[in-house]
Structure formats: C-alpha cells, structure tokens
Amino acid sequence: xxHNKLHDxxxxxxxxxxxxxxxxxxxxxxxFYSFTNWDGISKKFKMIGFKNFVRLFSDAxxxxxxxxxxxxxxxTVLIYNVLGVFLAVALNRKNRVCAxxxxxxxxxxxxxxxxxxxxxxxxxxxxxxxxxxxLALVGIAPxxxxxxxxxxxxxxxxxxxxxxxxxFLVIYVATLNTIPPELMxxxxxxxxxxxxxxxxxxxxxxxxxxxxxxxxxxxxxxxQYDHVKVITGGGPxxxxxxxxxxxxxxxxxxxxxxxxxAIILVLFVLIVIVSVVQLSITKRRxxxx
Amino acid sequence: MKKFLSLxxxxxxxxxxxxxxxxxxxxxxxCVNIQPQLPLxxxxxxxxxxxAANPDVKVEIIGNPSSNVTLPQYEKDLxxxxxxxxxxxMQNPADFVPSGALxxxxxxxxxxxxxxxxxxxxxxxxxxxxxxxxxxxxxxKDMFAANGIEVPTxxxxxxxxxxxxxxxxIQPVSLGLKDGWPQGQLANMFAGTDLLAKDTHWGAKRNxxxxxxxxxxxxxxxQKYQTICTKYCGDNITGITYTQMxxxxxxxxxxxxxxxxxVNAEVEKGLQDFEVGWFPIPGDEDANVxxxxxxxxxxxGANTKYPEVCKDFIHFFFxxxxxxxxxxxxxxxxxxxxxxxxxEMIPLRKDMEEQIASMTEVEGFESMTGDxxxxxxxxxxxxxxxxxxxAIGADVEAELDAFDAEWEISNEAIEDAA
Numbered sequence: 001x002x003h004n005k006l007h008d009x010x011x012x013x014x015x016x017x018x019x020x021x022x023x024x025x026x027x028x029x030x031x032f033y034s035f036t037n038w039d040g041i042s043k044k045f046k047m048i049g050f051k052n053f054v055r056l057f058s059d060a061x062x063x064x065x066x067x068x069x070x071x072x073x074x075x076t077v078l079i080y081n082v083l084g085v086f087l088a089v090a091l092n093r094k095n096r097v098c099a100x101x102x103x104x105x106x107x108x109x110x111x112x113x114x115x116x117x118x119x120x121x122x123x124x125x126x127x128x129x130x131x132x133x134x135l136a137l138v139g140i141a142p143x144x145x146x147x148x149x150x151x152x153x154x155x156x157x158x159x160x161x162x163x164x165x166x167x168f169l170v171i172y173v174a175t176l177n178t179i180p181p182e183l184m185x186x187x188x189x190x191x192x193x194x195x196x197x198x199x200x201x202x203x204x205x206x207x208x209x210x211x212x213x214x215x216x217x218x219x220x221x222x223x224q225y226d227h228v229k230v231i232t233g234g235g236p237x238x239x240x241x242x243x244x245x246x247x248x249x250x251x252x253x254x255x256x257x258x259x260x261x262a263i264i265l266v267l268f269v270l271i272v273i274v275s276v277v278q279l280s281i282t283k284r285r286x287x288x289x
Numbered sequence: 290m291k292k293f294l295s296l297x298x299x300x301x302x303x304x305x306x307x308x309x310x311x312x313x314x315x316x317x318x319x320c321v322n323i324q325p326q327l328p329l330x331x332x333x334x335x336x337x338x339x340x341a342a343n344p345d346v347k348v349e350i351i352g353n354p355s356s357n358v359t360l361p362q363y364e365k366d367l368x369x370x371x372x373x374x375x376x377x378x379m380q381n382p383a384d385f386v387p388s389g390a391l392x393x394x395x396x397x398x399x400x401x402x403x404x405x406x407x408x409x410x411x412x413x414x415x416x417x418x419x420x421x422x423x424x425x426x427x428x429x430k431d432m433f434a435a436n437g438i439e440v441p442t443x444x445x446x447x448x449x450x451x452x453x454x455x456x457x458x459i460q461p462v463s464l465g466l467k468d469g470w471p472q473g474q475l476a477n478m479f480a481g482t483d484l485l486a487k488d489t490h491w492g493a494k495r496n497x498x499x500x501x502x503x504x505x506x507x508x509x510x511x512q513k514y515q516t517i518c519t520k521y522c523g524d525n526i527t528g529i530t531y532t533q534m535x536x537x538x539x540x541x542x543x544x545x546x547x548x549x550x551x552v553n554a555e556v557e558k559g560l561q562d563f564e565v566g567w568f569p570i571p572g573d574e575d576a577n578v579x580x581x582x583x584x585x586x587x588x589x590g591a592n593t594k595y596p597e598v599c600k601d602f603i604h605f606f607f608x609x610x611x612x613x614x615x616x617x618x619x620x621x622x623x624x625x626x627x628x629x630x631x632x633e634m635i636p637l638r639k640d641m642e643e644q645i646a647s648m649t650e651v652e653g654f655e656s657m658t659g660d661x662x663x664x665x666x667x668x669x670x671x672x673x674x675x676x677x678x679x680a681i682g683a684d685v686e687a688e689l690d691a692f693d694a695e696w697e698i699s700n701e702a703i704e705d706a707a
Contacts (some may be wrong), residue, residue, distance in 0.1 A: 039665070041368045043389035046705055055698070126528030127537065146467065146528035161366040236466045236527050237678035249673075252362040254666030255384060256702060 008097040028269070040257030052262035062263065063240055065246040068153055072228075072242065073221025075157035080168040080217040081210065083161075088172030089202065102173065106166030116163045117230035124155060149239035152232055156240065160227050164220065168213050174204070175209030206287070211282040215275055222271050243267050291433040316347040317595055317602065320367065320377035322360050322585075323352040326554050326619040335612060339605050346598055378507050379588035382408070382415045383662035387703060391415040392589040398600055401607050403627050407583055408658030416658075418586035418604050419616070422580050424474050424653060426570060427538065427556070431563040432459060440568045442576045444513060451521040454544050461521040463543035465529025466677050472526075473655055473672035475547040476679070477515060478570035479510035480654035481580035486572070489651055492661030495696070500502060502696065503689035509687045517547075518680035527678060549582065550641060553621035557635045567641050569648065579648045583625070584656035621673035664699040667692075 034052055038045035048179040056062050083203065087105065090100040108116060124145040132142040145155045179202065187197050225244040228234060234241030241249070243263060251260035320330040328350060336348035351374065353363035361381055367373050368390050370656070382496055385391050399405040408416055433440070433450075436457050441447040451461035466472050484506040485491055494500045518526060526701035529537070538546040539561045546552065547570065556565050569579045587606065589599040610630050617624055618632040624641070652658060655671045675688050 033699050037702060039388065041365050041385070041390060048705060073498075075660065125530075125533070126525040128534050142525070144525045144528050146525075152527075232467070235469050235673060235677050236681055237674050237683070249669070250666075252365055253359075253669040253673075254699070255365070256666065 030261045030264055030268075033258050034265045036258040036261075038258045039255040040251055040260075041255065045258065048258070052259045053266070055259065056262050056266065061241070061246060062243075064238065065241045065243045068149075068240055069222055069224065069242045069244075071150075071153050072157045072160065072224050073218060075154065076161050076164070076221045076224075077214065077217045079158070079161035080165060081213055084165060084168040084172050084213065085203070085206065085210070087165075087169050088176055088206075089198065091169075092173055092176045102169065105169050108163050109166035111163065113160075113163055113226040114230055116159065117227045120159045120162075121231055146232070146236075148279060149236070152240050156227055156231055159231070160221075160224065162252065163227070164217075168217065171213055172206065172209050175206045179205045207282060207286040211286065212277055218274055218278060219271050222267065222274070304631075314347060315345055315595055317348060317375040317593070317598055318351060320360075320364060320374035321352045322378040322380070326551075329617070331615070331619070338609065339602055339613060342605070343598075346602075348602065359434050373590045375590050375593040375595060376602060377588055377590065378585065379416050381656075381662070381668060382410060382588060382658075384665045385588075386410050386415055387665070390591055392591045392593065392596055394589075394600070401604065401627055402601055402625055404607075404625070408586075408662075410438060410659050410662070414687045416586040416588050417607070418583050418625050418658075419607070419613075420583075420585060420620075421625055422550045422582040422620070423569075423623070423641065424431065424478055424549045424582070425547070425579060425641075426478075426568050427548065427552055428566050428568065429538070429541065429563050430566045431542050432541070432544045433566075436573070440566065441571050443571050444573055447571055448516070451517070455521065460523045460537070460543040462517055462545045462547065463529075463534045463537040463619060464518060464522040464526060464547065464680075465531065465534045466680055467533075468599050469673045469677070471524045471534055471548060472518065472680050473676045474549060474653075475570070476511065476514045476671075476676040477580050477654040477656075478547060479514045480507060481651045482570055482572040482578045483507070483510035483513070484659075485580075485651035485654060486578040486649055490661055492652075492657040492663070496660065496662075496664065498700070501689075502536045502692040503686055507689060508685055511679055511689065514676070515679050515682070515685060519682055550622070550638070551620040553638050553641075554619065555644055556637055557621065565637055566638060567644070569644070575681050577648050579645045580653045582648045582653040582656050584653070584662075586625075623632060633638060664696060666699050667695060670695050 003011075033045075035047055036050060037048045037051075038044045053143065087101075091102050111119075126142060126144050126146065131145075135142060144151075146152045183201055183205075184197060187201055192200065223244055224242050225248070228240060228242050228245055232240045234245045244267070247260045247263040247267070250256045250263065319332070319336060321327075321329075323332070329350065332350050332352070336350050339348055340346060353360050358366075360378060361384060364373070364377055364379075365384070368385070368388070372392060379385070379391070382391060394405075394414055394417065399414060399417050402417065404418075407418060408414070413704055428440070432438075432454070436459070436683060438450045438453055439446070441450050454461040456643050462474055464475060484504075488494070489505065491500065495502065523529075523543075534546065534548070535552070535555055537543040539555065540559070541563060557570050571574050572578060587603050589596060589603070593599055605612075606616075607626055610628070613624075613626070614630045614632040616622070617630060621635060621638040624630045652661065655663065657663065670692065675692050678688050679685055
C-alpha cells in the first residue's frame with residue numbers, strides 16, 4: 001500500500017488541533033501570565049519579570065502547600081501501589097469471592113470525587129457522623145478526625161485512595177495476566193517458594209504496570225484539588241491546602257492571576273521532573289522475556 | 290393579480306420577520322445570590338414582577354452554579370470572560386472597582402435609601418445597599434436562668450459566665466472552623482468593640498498605611514477571641530461546620546452562638562424548646578457597641594447597554610414595599626430605605642432593634658465598605674487564614690504581622706497595576 005503523507009496528516013490533524021487548543025495554548029498562556037501582574041479581571045496588566053517567582057519561593061504558604069501535597073502524594077502512591085499489587089496478586093483467582101471483591105474495590109472509581117468527598121465528610125463528621133454515632137452506640141468517645149492538620153491530611157489521603165484504588169487494581173490485574181503461567185510452573189518445579197516466586201518473577205514482570213501506575217498516582221497526588229476542597233477547603237488556616245488549591249485561591253479570591261499562574265507553572269515543572277526521574281528508574285527495572 | 294398579491298404578501302412577511310429579527314430587545318441579565326432563604330424562585334419572582342410592569346424589558350436571572358463557587362468568584366469569572374451581568378448582587382465592590390467593572394451611581398439615583406453615602410469608594414457610590422445585618426451573641430435564656438447567669442455586660446462577665454457554664458458541664462459557645470467563615474464573626478465582634486469603636490474609619494487609615502494590623506487594640510481583640518475559641522468551644526472546633534454550630538445551639542448542646550442576625554430566620558422556625566435571647570459582645574467596660582454589615586447590595590455593570598433600565602429595576606426593587614418586605618423577611622433583616630418597610634417580625638428581632646437603638650454602630654471588621662474596605666484578598670485572608678490560625682492557638686502578634694505582610698503584597702499589586 002502506497003504511503004500517503006497527506007492522508008496521515010489529515011488523520012492526525014484533529015487530534016493535534018484539540019491538543020494544541022486545550023493543552024499547548026493554555027500552557028503557553030499560563031507561562032505568559034506568570035510573568036505579569038494580571039489580576040484576572042482587568043483589561044490591563046504589566047510584565048513584571050520574575051517577581052512572581054521570587055515571591056513564590058519566599059512564601060511560607062507555598063512551602064506548606066508543597067508539604068501537604070507531597071504528604072498526600074506519598075500516602076496515596078504507597079496505598080495505590082503497595083496495596084494495589086497485594087490485592088491484585090491476592091485476587092487474581094477465578095472464583096466468586098475474588099470477582100466480587102474486585103468489583104467492590106472498583107465501584108468507588110466510577111463515583112465523582114466530589115460525591116465521594118461529601119459522602120466521607122458525613123461519615124467522618126465529628127458531631128453526628130456515621131463513625132462517631134456507631135462509636136457512641138458502643139460507649140466509645142467520639143473521634144475528631146480533624147484534630148490536627150496531619151490527622152486531617154492522612155484522613156483525606158485515605159479517602160482519595162479509597163476513591164481511586166480500583167483503577168490501579170485493574171491495571172495490576174491486567175499486568176499479572178500478561179505473565180506466562182509456564183514461568184510460574186517452571187519456578188515451582190525448580191523449588192521456588194511463594195515469596196521467591198513473587199519477588200523474583202511476579203514483581204519484575206509487573207514492572208510495566210508499576211511504571212504506569214506510579215506515574216499516574218504521583219501526577220494525581222501532585223494535582224490533588226477536589227477532595228481537599230470539599231472536605232476542608234484547605235483549612236484550618238490553610239494548614240491542609242494543596243498547591244492547586246492555593247493557586248485557585250490566589251487567582252479567584254485574591255485577584256492575583258499572575259501569581260497563581262506562577263504557582264501552576266512551578267507545579268507543572270515539578271510533575272515533569274518527578275515523572276521523568278521516576279520513568280527512568282522504573283524503565284530500567286523492566287525485564288523482557 | 291393573484292401572483293401580484295402573493296408577491297406583496299411575501300414581501301410584507303419578509304419585512305415583518307426582518308423587523309422582528311433586527312429589533313433590539315431590551316434584555317438585562319441579573320446575577321443573584323442564591324441561598325436557602327432566597328432561592329432562585331424568589332429572585333425570579335422579582336424579575337417577573339418587573340417584566341409585568343415593563344413588558345418591553347426582559348430580565349434574565351443567573352446565579353452562582355455551585356455552593357463551592359462563591360458569588361464574587363463567579364462574578365470575577367463572568368467579568369474575565371466578557372459575560373459580566375447588567376445588574377448583580379455585589380458583596381465586595383472593592384475587588385471590582387479598580388478594574389472599572391462597576392458603574393457609579395449619579396447623585397440622587399439612590400435618594401430612596403436612608404444613607405446613600407455609606408460605602409462610597411473614592412467619593413463614588415457603586416452599590417445600592419439593600420440590607421443591614423448585625424452580629425452578636427444568641428443565647429439560651431433557659432440555660433442562663435437555670436445557672437443563675439445574667440446577660441454579660443463586660444468582657445470579664447462573659448468569661449465568668451463561660452466558666453460557670455463549663456462548671457455545670459455545659460459547652461458555653463458553639464463555634465466551628467470547618468466552613469472557614471463562621472468563626473470570623475466572633476473575631477469581627479471583638480475587633481469592632483476594641484478597635485473600630487475608637488475609630489470608625491480605621492480601615493481607611495490602614496489602607497493609607499498610617500496604621501498596622503499589629504496594634505495594641507487589635508492584639509487585645511484577637512486575644513479575647515482566642516480565649517473564647519480555645520477554652521469555651523469544646524474539643525472539636527476544627528471539625529464543626531456552620532450547620533453543626535446551629536444544631537449544637539438549637540438542640541440545647543451549647544449555651545451561646547456568636548453569629549449574625551440572619552440566624553433569626555432559624556429562630557423563627559421555632560424548632561428549639563427554649564427561649565432565645567441576644568446580646569452584643571461586651572467590651573471591657575460596657576456592652577454598647579454593635580458591629581453591622583452593610584456590605585451587600587445591587588450594582589450595575591459598567592458595560593451595560595441599558596444603564597437607565599438597570600437603575601429603574603433597582604428603584605423598583607426598593608420601592609415595591611411588598612417585594613422588598615418579602616426580601617427583608619427572608620432573614621429578618623434591617624431595612625436600608627428611608628421609608629419604613631413592614632414585615633412580620635419575630636419578638637427577638639424587635640428586641641434586637643430596641644437594644645441597638647442606643648448603641649454605637651461600627652461596620653463589621655472584615656466587611657468594611659467604601660474607602661475603609663480591605664484591599665482585594667484580605668477579607669479571605671482574615672477569615673480563612675488568620676482567624677482560623679488564632680482559633681487553634683497561633684501566636685496573635687505573629688498572625689497580625691503576617692496579615693500586615695499580606696497587606697503589603699496586595700497593596701503592591703494595586704500599585705503595580707496603577
């Protein structure tokens with residue numbers, strides 16, 4: 001068949017157009033506005049060089065938001081990947097219990113993150129929440145899940161993980177199914193025990209799934225907005241505020257769209273760096289057979 | 290002949306369609322503040338009444354699409370995307386005036402208001418203020434009586450009352466930080482009593498950088514606020530929402546509720562099994578200062594094609610007494626018009642009016658208006674950051690220093706823009 005370049009171009013053009021309009025242009029505009037003092041509503045603004053970035057790197061609120069974002073990222077990445085791999089291996093059997101459990105873990109994934117956050121807000125409510133009502137029935141004092149900022153951040157991270165674990169589980173189960181059963185049989189014949197089979201065969205061969213899931217979970221953690229917005233709004237006093245939440249606050253409440261763009265640009269660079277480093281590490285550990 | 294007549298009919302039909310298509314309809318967009326007490330239907334009824342009286346005008350109602358997006362945020366989005374409404378409910382004009390988004394009213398446009406001067410920015414009025422709300426302390430009269438507590442008229446008496454309630458195993462105050470704003474009302478009360486009562490235009494001086502947030506009066510006010518939050522609001526202040534605050538108080542699980550007069554709408558429901566009273570937050574010597582919110586009203590977009598229609602609509606809102614009375618009744622509000630507007634008031638609302646008649650009125654600290662208003666963003670900083678941090682025990686002076694630093698950033702942004 002003759003290769004037709006025009007035909008190829010026409011096929012990919014809509015995709016490139018959409019990507020340009022919705023990704024490249026907004027990114028370019030964000031970069032541009034990050035060097036301005038635009039308030040988000042005026043027609044006029046000035047170029048102010050690196051002033052937004054200088055202020056950002058001396059802003060204690062930014063470092064707190066970065067810390068919160070990183071804590072959420074670390075907890076969710078661990079739960080998604082460690083628990084995800086464990087559940088995938090444990091549930092990779094053909095019986096009704098495993099099928100039901102996989103479905104049960106997957107169901108929250110189809111729910112909107114906002115809905116999930118509201119549901120859990122009512123469950124964890126200090127006064128009259130589901131958990132505290134049940135505890136009261138058995139005579140246990142109510143638990144304040146919002147007692148310290150760290151308690152709250154950990155609670156939010158667990159809620160985020162509950163919401164998203166199903167997707168990661170599906171990817172891990174799919175990866176497990178690509179491992180040829182002959183390899184396991186050969187290892188068994190050679191006398192490898194369960195641990196050896198898992199660490200020497202299953203885990204290395206799951207590396208492509210781990211690569212994808214790590215990138216997805218790290219990027220998702222660093223971009224976290226919706227759950228925190230609904231559950232705490234970033235409070236008290238900004239103690240649970242993530243970078244994206246801070247950016248939206250600066251843009252829409254403080255009329256500092258230029259500064260907000262600088263925050264998002266820094267986050268973008270952070271995600272790119274982390275993803276590239278992480279990709280290079282996990283890619284090296286992938287094995288071919 | 291038939292062909293000729295048909296041709297004429299066709300020409301007439303086309304002309305008719307063309308005239309209808311090109312005739313400019315007078316349509317104004319009204320952006321409203323949708324709340325439980327003022328649902329979309331209420332605002333639509335205003336539009337319907339106006340359209341019935343003015344058949345040539347069409348009024349379209351829009352409102353913030355989600356409770357996660359505040360009205361000012363939504364209005365900023367509309368402005369940034371060239372969809373700014375013709376008329377809107379305006380809560381913080383200081384955020385919009387610098388960008389030239391609002392139309393200034395002419396002298397005499399708002400003659401029907403009791404005080405058309407309130408909230409002027411740079412000598413111009415941008416908001417037709419439609420309500421006055423006061424903030425103070427709702428209390429459980431039965432609980433006070435059962436514990437032999439009189440209504441406190443000094444700060445020390447308030448602390449004594451709290452201690453007495455604690456000893457009796459009762460949570461003295463219902464307050465929560467989870468929604469971000471309710472705790473700010475108590476901070477506003479103390480700032481009003483200890484700072485603004487001495488200088489009602491302190492805000493303008495702060496904006497001129499003649500004074501600082503970190504000053505002895507505000508430090509004292511915030512320390513009092515911190516004492517109440519950390520000692521008398523229970524162990525779960527960080528996890529309590531506004532709705533839960535109301536539940537705590539109206540279910541008889543807390544003795545006092547420091548909040549705005551809009552809670553009269555809840556009192557009116559009569560779900561509580563005790564009598565509710567109200568008092569202003571007391572100062573060191575007496576209880577003679579009340580903080581008042583006059584920061585909300587109706588504004589006109591600077592780019593409206595129909596400024597006169599918009600002014601007429603606003604005039605209609607205020608002068609249709611049935612309509613305006615219905616609006617005031619929604620939250621048992623205080624009228625802002627020259628003429629008295631009657632509506633069904635609950636006894637507590639009447640009692641408040643009698644109490645504040647002899648008091649000094651100061652503007653709510655976070656929502657000062659006109660030239661006294663906080664610079665853009667600082668209101669959010671006060672409620673969502675500073676008062677929350679202080680409520681959980683942060684160092685008051687350090688927090689006020691941080692507030693001053695935030696002022697510097699906001700001021701610099703304004704100077705850069707200029």
